[in-house]
Amino acid sequence: MSKYASKFLGCSAARKSLLITAIALFASACTSATAEPRAKTLADASPEPSAEMPLPDASGDDILSLLAALYPGWPEGSEGNQIMDIKIGKNEDGAYQATIVQAGLLDDSVAQTKDTLVLAYDGAWRVASFQQLRKCYRTGMFEWTAKPCP
Secondary structure (H helix, E strand, O other): OOHHHHHHHOOOHHHHHHHHHHHHHHHHHHHOOOOOOOOHHHHOOOOOOOOEOOOOOOOEOOHHHHHHHHOOOOOOOOOOOOEEEEEEEEOOOOOEEEEEEEEOOOOOOEEEEEEEEEEEEOOOEEEEEEEEEEEEOOOOOOOOEOOOOO
16 A cells, blocks of 8 residues: 555545545546636736725535636646645634635736635635735736736
């Protein structure tokens, strides 16, 4: 038995479920023949340089299902070295928050995007607030900004 299999078998049921869901999400993204666009409100940048974005109309039975619904077309094909880093935890107000940082995007003006979603549960998980920031290649300064990249 491999060291990974023995580590998996020693995990709690909740952790096993989370790992299986994460693997399934990754596998479905890698095997998708046609990439669907991301949810419209997450993909469209606000015309004004503001970090606050319209709330997406998506829900999920659990947080990972909600995130899968918000990012259905990820990765954007097999080109490049696309990375998605997801962190989920409670914020200072006690609400669950997901921070998704994407790098290696196909847009050559954007170095990284950072989506911060505050989540709420009302029988299903939904996005209560949404903020998007980006780091731009062409500005020479790699600071998070709400402005579109030139």
